Amino acid sequence: MRLLVVGAGSVGGYFGAKIAAAGRDVTFLVRPQRAAQLRQGLTLRVKEEDTLIPVRLIVAGEEEGHFDAILLAVKAYQLAGVIDDIRPYCSTDTLILPVMNGMKHVDTLRSRFGAERVIGGLAQIFASLDEQGRIVDHGAFHDLAYGEWDGSRTSRILALDRHLAGAGFNARLSTHIERDMWEKWAMLASMAAITCGMDGDIGQVARAPGGPQLVESLFSEVVQVIAAAGQPLSDTFRSRTLALLTDPSSTLTSSMFRDMKAGRPVEADQIIGDLIARGAAAGLATPLLSSVRVRLQVYEQRQSGSHHRN
Secondary structure, eight states, X not given: OOEEEEOOSHHHHHHHHHHHHTTOOEEEEEOHHHHHHTTTOEXXXXXXXXXXXXXXXXXXXXXXXXXXXXEEOSOGGGHHHHHHHHGGGEEEEEEEEEOOSSSHHHHHHHXXXXXXXXXXXXXXXEEEEOTTSOEEEEEEEEEEEEXXXXXXXXXXXXXXXXXXXXXXXXXXXXXXXXXHHHHXXXXXXXXXXXXXXXXXXXXXXXXXXXXXXXHHHHHHHHHHHHHHTTOOOOHHHHHHHHHHHTOTTOOOOOHHHHHHHTTOOOOHIIIIIHHHHHHHHTTOOOHHHHHHHHHHHXXXXXXXXXXXXX
């Protein structure tokens, strides 16, 4: 199998490097600036120790033929900019495996490439990209899940599973990938709304007077929207997630909160805005999520103004 990894940031860089180190066929599609950083190889940094892994690189427009599968590991707001880049590398049989936040990207990819080519996927990893372009691994979980929407074990999904399994991370062929993706979105949106809206970590909000009640109301909005969108969350998932989101000893923050603190772009529209839009389409009011969206829009306006001044 020929695999194209689009994006060599903290997610695509980590999983792609591991796949390459395992001797599998993998190529990275990157921007020229990132290609210059990776000419000698991609560096994984784990507990202050660096491992340099040689990787095959192309930039958009270079001829490389068709790939059997494409792992899309870019930020959700970057999707529009890469769709045309990947089209020359797709055949009618190419599998597109996006590991992006929310669900909006699924609709976009289906409309551009056809629903039959887009499979479900999600990544869970705590890693970052440092100033030297190294992938810094911060956590003990490195999970990549994928599957057909109907849960079937097709020959193509089994071929992909063979290509990813045993490469040094938890590669998981899921028979309920859509449910997995909705659950991840529920967790991400709730944690992002809490930490960005309240400007603190989970424990700080939980310890504040009225904090747990606010979190419960906000999580209820998320749950109602997702149920209306066609994927009700299980009682077990809801109770487990609410306990995590109201833990007074927790120091958890969302990646969106960390991006805000670092002055980086955020996936506000894809993680929060799309939930609000789906709620509105179902006739549901989402006042708490909407207030967080306004907070994020203020941040985005400030960032846009700063970039214009610079």
